Amino acid sequence: MSAIPGTLHTPKQVADRRAQAPHTSMFTRMLLRAAVLRRRRAAAALLAMVVAAAVATAMMNLYVDVQAKLRTEFRNYGANVVIVGKDGKSLPADALTKVESAAGAGAKVLAVPFSYAVARTKDGRSVVVVGTDFTRARQLNHWWKVSRWPDGPNEALIGVRAANVVSPNRQPFELTFQGKTIELTTAGMLQTGAGEDSRIYLDQSEFQNWTGVAPSTIEIAATGTAAEVESFVRQLAQLLPSADTRPVRQIMEAEANVLTKTRATLYASATLVVLTSALCVLATLMGWVFDRRRDFAIMKAVGASERLVNGFFAAEAAAMGAVGAILGFFIGIGVAVWIGRANFHAPVVPRFSVFPYVFAGSVAVAFISAILPVTMLRRIQPAMILRGE
Amino acid sequence: MFPRIVYESFRHQARRKLLAGIAITLGVAVATAMIAVATDIGDKINRELRSYGANLVVTPQEDTLDVEVGGVNLKPPSDGAFLNEADLPKIRGTFWHNNIVGFSPMLPVTVKIGNGSGAKDVTLVGTYFNKPLHFGKQDFTTGVRITHPWWKVEGSCGDGALPRSGRVEDSPAACSWPNDGSRDILVGERLAAKLAKKPGDTLEVAGRQLTIFGILSTGTAEDDEIVAPLALAQQILGKPGAVRRVYVSALTKPQDAFATQDPNTMTPEVRDRWYCSPYVQSIAFQLQEVIPHSHAEQIRQVAQNEGTVLSRIKGLMLLVTLAALFASALAVSAAMATAIFERRVEVGLMKALGAGSLAVSAIFFAEALLLALAGGIAGFSAGALLARQIGHSIFNSQISIEPVLLPVILAIAVFVTFAGSATAIRRAVKFDPVFALRGEG
Numbered sequence: 048m049s050a051i052p053g054t055l056h057t058p059k060q061v062a063d064r065r066a067q068a069p070h071t072s073m074f075t076r077m078l079l080r081a082a083v084l085r086r087r088r089a090a091a092a093l094l095a096m097v098v099a100a101a102v103a104t105a106m107m108n109l110y111v112d113v114q115a116k117l118r119t120e121f122r123n124y125g126a127n128v129v130i131v132g133k134d135g136k137s138l139p140a141d142a143l144t145k146v147e148s149a150a151g152a153g154a155k156v157l158a159v160p161f162s163y164a165v166a167r168t169k170d171g172r173s174v175v176v177v178g179t180d181f182t183r184a185r186q187l188n189h190w191w192k193v194s195r196w197p198d199g200p201n202e203a204l205i206g207v208r209a210a211n212v213v214s215p216n217r218q219p220f221e222l223t224f225q226g227k228t229i230e231l232t233t234a235g236m237l238q239t240g241a242g243e244d245s246r247i248y249l250d251q252s253e254f255q256n257w258t259g260v261a262p263s264t265i266e267i268a269a270t271g272t273a274a275e276v277e278s279f280v281r282q283l284a285q286l287l288p289s290a291d292t293r294p295v296r297q298i299m300e301a302e303a304n305v306l307t308k309t310r311a312t313l314y315a316s317a318t319l320v321v322l323t324s325a326l327c328v329l330a331t332l333m334g335w336v337f338d339r340r341r342d343f344a345i346m347k348a349v350g351a352s353e354r355l356v357n358g359f360f361a362a363e364a365a366a367m368g369a370v371g372a373i374l375g376f377f378i379g380i381g382v383a384v385w386i387g388r389a390n391f392h393a394p395v396v397p398r399f400s401v402f403p404y405v406f407a408g409s410v411a412v413a414f415i416s417a418i419l420p421v422t423m424l425r426r427i428q429p430a431m432i433l434r435g436e
Numbered sequence: 437m438f439p440r441i442v443y444e445s446f447r448h449q450a451r452r453k454l455l456a457g458i459a460i461t462l463g464v465a466v467a468t469a470m471i472a473v474a475t476d477i478g479d480k481i482n483r484e485l486r487s488y489g490a491n492l493v494v495t496p497q498e499d500t501l502d503v504e505v506g507g508v509n510l511k512p513p514s515d516g517a518f519l520n521e522a523d524l525p526k527i528r529g530t531f532w533h534n535n536i537v538g539f540s541p542m543l544p545v546t547v548k549i550g551n552g553s554g555a556k557d558v559t560l561v562g563t564y565f566n567k568p569l570h571f572g573k574q575d576f577t578t579g580v581r582i583t584h585p586w587w588k589v590e591g592s593c594g595d596g597a598l599p600r601s602g603r604v605e606d607s608p609a610a611c612s613w614p615n616d617g618s619r620d621i622l623v624g625e626r627l628a629a630k631l632a633k634k635p636g637d638t639l640e641v642a643g644r645q646l647t648i649f650g651i652l653s654t655g656t657a658e659d660d661e662i663v664a665p666l667a668l669a670q671q672i673l674g675k676p677g678a679v680r681r682v683y684v685s686a687l688t689k690p691q692d693a694f695a696t697q698d699p700n701t702m703t704p705e706v707r708d709r710w711y712c713s714p715y716v717q718s719i720a721f722q723l724q725e726v727i728p729h730s731h732a733e734q735i736r737q738v739a740q741n742e743g744t745v746l747s748r749i750k751g752l753m754l755l756v757t758l759a760a761l762f763a764s765a766l767a768v769s770a771a772m773a774t775a776i777f778e779r780r781v782e783v784g785l786m787k788a789l790g791a792g793s794l795a796v797s798a799i800f801f802a803e804a805l806l807l808a809l810a811g812g813i814a815g816f817s818a819g820a821l822l823a824r825q826i827g828h829s830i831f832n833s834q835i836s837i838e839p840v841l842l843p844v845i846l847a848i849a850v851f852v853t854f855a856g857s858a859t860a861i862r863r864a865v866k867f868d869p870v871f872a873l874r875g876e877g
Binding site: 175301389 | 656
């Protein structure tokens with residue numbers, strides 16, 4: 048109070064001034080002064096808190112989001128659901144629209160129709176011709192190696208093995224189906240290493256004009272958890288009772304397998320990282336509280352109750368935990384977004400739902416690291432601490 | 437004097453040393469475990485990705501077109517060329533034979549089932565289920581149970597999944613598939629439903645009475661087909677030793693620009709390097725070398741995607757490992773800084789008695805070195821155990837730690853401990869001894 052020089056200090060004046068001053072309790076003042084006076088130590092403790100909270104946030108965010116990211120990656124394997132007309136019959140004309148309307152709620156669905164026919168070449172050899180929607184097929188089957196996608200009329204995409212039969216020099220060729228002949232030119236070559244190599248792909252409308260055959264298969268890539276995909280399959284089976292809807296087990300099972308393993312590894316790693324961060328906070332905060340044993344001793348010497356002293360250190364820890372958690376949370380979100388960009392080339396969506404966990408965890412760890420040294424100090428006489436022993 | 441001070445410091449301040457030591461041990465343990473897991477994750481996930489099935493297919497060079505729509509094969513059965521079954525074990529003789537997880541030959545044959553007016557054409561595929569073979573001194577088993585893990589036989593094999601180790605021998609005994617030498621067949625589930633047949637029934641196939649061993653569910657074309665041991669299919673076709681194609685499941689390295697180059701245009705050294713990298717292209721090249729008149733190609737759906745998935749997961753684990761290393765470094769530094777900060781009075785005393793800053797720092801660094809080495813070794817062992825535990829519980833296989841890692845980990849531990857102590861030591865040394873001795877922190 049001597050900070051205001053040249054004023055008279057009658058008891059009344061002092062009382063008046065105190066009444067006018069902004070009211071801060073002794074408790075808050077002590078908390079603030081402790082932080083301001085030992086800036087460096089307080090900053091170090093807070094930094095540890097922030098870093099730990101940031102790392103924990105980033106890990107939790109990644110753990111939640113990575114599964115969605117990996118599922119999107121796994122959709123590059125192509126369709127995980129297939130609808131086939133029973134006994135090779137065509138699907139109803141509105142099947143594709145029905146599939147797309149069924150997708151509706153949230154699930155991302157890509158549906159590609161395929162229709163098949165066996166045509167004959169000029170020299171009488173059989174070859175499978177497929178009608179499809181090239182724009183969609185291109186999105187679904189990322190692994191197709193295509194030299195050029197057809198974009199003009201009567202252009203066909205030819206599998207590498209089919210090409211040797213129908214058009215070895217990429218010259219125009221004729222195909223016959225039930226007496227109707229079509230002349231096609233080669234737009235590009237298709238290479239997959241599987242059955243597609245022996246087929247010829249045409250645009251669906253051209254194919255249908257020529258053969259009159261409607262799509263008999265719809266391949267669907269549905270993104271979502273296993274349960275979401277299953278319910279989607281059930282829904283489709285109800286919508287299209289005349290067709291056979293089935294999940295592609297090869298894709299679904301392998302995906303579940305890899306995803307489970309990755310998730311478990313990530314979980315174990317994230318737990319280890321979060322525990323290590325907690326350890327870091329514990330070490331720093333314990334030092335910070337232990338270091339202030341003289342404050343502790345003075346408080347007790349001037350008559351503070353046990354409860355007050357405990358409350359003081361606990362409140363300090365809680366405040367530090369809270370501030371650290373909030374700062375750390377936003378930094379952690381930033382780190383998670385960066386990792387998403389660096390690794391998956393798509394930002395990780397910030398999950399604000401992890402905030403309560405980070406917050407509670409930070410405050411709890413801070414609390415423990417404050418209370419532990421205080422209980423140790425309680426057994427020592429204040430006088431001993433003040434004497435520097 | 438110097439060793440005695442250090443020694444006495446450890447003897448009398450055991451509690452503080454213990455705290456710092458624990459922090460170092462835990463930090464090093466986490467770092468070791470994470471490094472071990474991250475270095476091994478590629479291999480582990482690569483193996484898990486094999487559950488997508490074969491990534492290579494070997495066909496005869498002179499093969500005719502496949503004419504197949506919806507699982508019905510319209511190609512004349514004897515048309516086209518065949519591979520020779522006797523050449524198959526040679527797959528184990530390729531340079532990357534350890535990377536070849538398994539292979540299954542396929543021989544589709546169109547057969548008549550039933551008799552009289554009820555007869556109809558279906559495709560019968562001959563293959564290996566789990567056939568014991570040997571090449572040179574190696575004995576191994578291979579077949580669809582390894583290359584097509586999603587195939588399930590109803591009633592006889594639970595969920596049909598292979599045990600986690602990927603070794604068929606580890607499956608429960610009740611879990612059985614037809615014997616490769618038998619004349620038992622598996623009927624696809626949709627075909628079985630159409631024929632109203634169940635396991636144990638007999639079915640007339642191409643004039644032979646065969647026992648249905650089980651109902652096969654695959655989710656693909658085989659659901660409408662019959663799957664039989666290869667020898668039986670060859671007998672029906674009348675071509676002993678014939679194989680139409682071979683599916684090969686191999687562990688590969690994600691491909692890069694180098695992988696896709698043409699080996700014929702390479703200089704000898706470059707070609708050797710290409711040949712000795714387990715790219716899917718070079719494995720295909722080697723398969724063509726050992727199987728005469730064959731053409732090996734990657735199945736792009738499987739082969740092209742595994743690289744991306746693998747690199748994503750590896751990248752993720754790398755970043756998580758960096759986070760773990762960062763967190764453990766911070767924890768160790770924090771513990772060391774706290775431990776030294778508490779000892780200002782000691783520093784004051786030493787300085788009051790005439791010790792120079794260098795001597796005082798030397799003592800602290802010596803202590804830090806001892807702590808880091810002890811904590812490092814303890815942490816390395818704990819981390820190795822932790823990594824083993826993770827490998828065991830998640831991948832059901834060993835995550836081994838290279839002993840080479842120990843010096844690296846120790847060096848990192850010492851470095852981090854020094855870095856963590858440096859600021860605290862400098863501040864402790866700079867602190868005025870008078871204040872320190874009066875206890876005014």
